[in-house]
Amino acid sequence: MTINELLPILILLFVVFILVYTLTIRILESFEYESKMETLGKIAKAMIERGSNVNIENLMNVLDREKKDKK
Numbered sequence: 001m002t003i004n005e006l007l008p009i010l011i012l013l014f015v016v017f018i019l020v021y022t023l024t025i026r027i028l029e030s031f032e033y034e035s036k037m038e039t040l041g042k043i044a045k046a047m048i049e050r051g052s053n054v055n056i057e058n059l060m061n062v063l064d065r066e067k068k069d070k071k
Contacts, residue, residue, distance in 0.1 A: 036063060040056060040060065040063070043059055044056065044059065
């Protein structure tokens with residue numbers, strides 16, 4: 001096979017790889033978001049039971065900072 005015959009196949013394989021990679025990343029991000037919301041719900045519930053004032057934006061900022069610190 002010549003390079004002219006292989007080039008379209010290589011381009012197609014590259015495009016498929018990019019699509020699979022993108023979909024995988026999106027799926028993983030959705031699980032991460034779901035986990036984050038579940039954690040926020042548990043924290044908010046505990047704060048409400050204690051009678052504390054709940055501010056979701058502050059909770060999300062704290063979780064984001066903790067995530068950055070772990071990296």
